[in-house]
Amino acid sequence: MQTDKNLSDLRSLLLITRPSLQSTLLLQALKKRFYNNVTLRQSDIVESSTIADGDLLLFDMLSLETQTSQQWCQHLQNCQKRFKVLLFNTPTQYHHRDIAEWPMISGVFHTETCEENLIEGIKNVSRGEKCFPKAINEYILQQLSLSHPQWNEFVVLTHREKEILSKLRQGASNIEIARLLFISENTVKTHIYNLFKKISVKNRTQAVFWANKNMR
Template sequence: MRTDKTPSVLRSLLLITRPSLQSTLLLQALKKRFYNDVTLEHCDVVDSEIVDDGDLLLFDMQSIDSQAMHQWCFALQNCPKQFKVLLFNTPQHYHNRDIVEWPMISGVFHTETDEEHLIDGIKNVCRGEKCFPKVINDYIVQQLNLSHPQWNECVELTRREKEILCKLRQGASNIEIAHLLFISENTVKTHIYNLFKKLSVKNRTQAVFWANRNLR
């Protein structure tokens, strides 16, 4: 019997779906495998106020309709918190351009993914990794390259900026970075603002992509 549980920097897991026998069983499996708080939220009730810094949002794409998808995307795009989004039970026909509209997207799992692989994927996301099928990952990289050709690749970063950029690559929130580096959250925000300005990027995703291309 597997007893490993994955401690992570995530605050809690929000399973966003419709209540059913299947979703209840998945909820129980998640609670057994993770130290984090795990709650089930109804996908038709769009409320970004339930999201806190460090949360991982698990969207059941078989349960949520297109209208609710757009509402959730819009609400999360305007949410000031730092979180991660993972889509599971994702149909093959769900277009890549719709996937990249989700803010803080960190993983996608199609309908044929079994529970064990889904949980392994959640663990990887908790460790700061991304979990995308190759075709989706290639699309994301392509869009970043096409949309942002003017990034500043020749830039000198301070030691602290490099430390914070490293934490961003690991998926840490502002609060987590502050705790890890023993500085205030406002100081973290100032460093991140300066980083974005130096790198000529607009958000954390672009900053991480810049780091993956330019830093060892």
């Protein structure tokens, strides 16, 4: 088998799913195509400490309950590594907004995607491409500014803005932020509006991406 340089540079592909005969067969197929650089992680164990720079995280959406999916999203938003997230076995009714909440989202594959197309999509993502179904491609690119990000990286945030941005990274709502910081919800809205304008983002998802990239 001829080695693809881009794939050989891949640190690791993490298949995050429930152990089963189907997942075992997929794991074997992935190892064959990705030179054994693949490991299986249980989807119900939310853990990001072992994720390394350059990893691809392949989530089996049929193995994730709604609450577990949200926990993974929040956990990964606070992860300081540079990784890429791919979702497979994604139900067609899974809302675009929920897809956009995944940090570093780079590929989405629906339940009807065959194994060969899934593997080809993973290879494309590992080379730096994005792999989204046409129905959600425009939405994802618009929400995350994946194609031409215009974020303002050189800004000075106030202490309050840093506090609010930190709460956004934790997935807190405006009401929760107001309660935690002992300020009114309207004050929170004003701070968020000014913060988004200062760092040149349009929504909370982009703000979290900006924070993950620029805040430590």
